[in-house]
Amino acid sequence: MSAVLDPAVIETLRSLTPPGEPDVLSEVLQLFLTEVPPRIDRLRNAWAAGNIEEVHRAAHSLKGSAGNIGANAFFEVCKELDEKSRSGQADAVGPLVDALGVEYGRVEVEIARLLGAS
C-alpha cells in the first residue's frame, strides 16, 4: 500500500523553510486541516441539494489542495469527482462523495502524526 502522504512531496515542503522562519511544512499541513473540511461540507451539501456544478467547483479546488501535500489517494478521488461532475455523470458521484470522506479521514490521521512528530 502506498503512503497516505507522498514522502517526496513532504520532503520538498520541509525543505522550503528559509533559515529562521516558521516551518513551511507545518504551516501548509495546518492550513490543509482548516481549509479542507469546510469545503468537503460544501461539496456534501451541494450533492444533497443536487447542485452538481457546485460539486464540481468544490472537487476541483480540493484536488488542488490534495496535490500540493502529496495526498495521492485523496487526490485520485477528488480528480474522479472533478471529472464525473464536470461531465454530469451523477450516478458515479454518490459513491465518490462517500470515498472522499474516508480518504480525508486517513489524511487527517497522517497529518496529526506528522505534526506531532515535528
Next chain:
Amino acid sequence: MVPLQVLVADDEPVSRTVVGAMLKKAGYPVVYAPDGEQAWQQLSSNDPPTIALLDWEMPGLQGPEVVQRLRQRETSTPTYVILLTSRDSSADIVQGLRAGADDYVTKPANEDELVARVNVGTRVVQLQAALAERVRSLEEALANVKALQTLLPMCAYCKSIRNDQNYWEKVETYFTQHSNVSFTHSYCPNCYERFVRPELEALEDAKAAQDRQRRR
C-alpha cells in the same frame, strides 16, 4: 540579477502558500492575491509585479480573463504571465496561450520546474527592458538627426543659428547639442590671407618700429 517581484494569484490557499514558498526559497519577493479581481487590481496598479502566476480557475475573474485584460493595455514593459493549471489537455493550454499568457505550469507544481520557468520569465523581462531602453536611445538619436535635416535659419552676417526656442546660437553650440560633432578651431587658406597674414604683418611692423626707436 535583481530578483523581480512575483504575484501568486490562486483562490486555493494550500496551493498559494506552497507556490509562494517555492518562489521565496528561490529568492523572489512574492505578493499574493486570493482571486482574479484582486490579481487584476494589483497588476493594473502603478507599480505592478513584473511576473504573475495566475491560477486558471478562480471565482470571479478567471486566469485567462485577467491575461486578456492585461494584454489590452499598451505598455513598454508587459507583465510576464504564467498560467497555473491542473488541466493538461493541449486544447486548454492553447486557449490559455492564445489569451496572451507567456507560459503555463501544471498543478501541483514541481519546485524545480516552477522556479526554472519563472527564471525564464526573468530573462525575457530583462531582455525586453534592455531592448526598450535601446529603442528609446535610438529614437532620441533619430530625433536629433531629424533636427539636422530641417531648414536651419542662419544669420547671413554672423552665421548664428536660430534654435527651436527662438534663440540665436553660435554654429558650434548648435551642432554640439544636436549631433555628435565637436569642433576644433583652425583657419582656412583664404582666411589666412584675409585675416591672419595682415595681423602677423602688423605685429612685425610694430616690432620693427619699436627696435628702431630703441636704437636711437
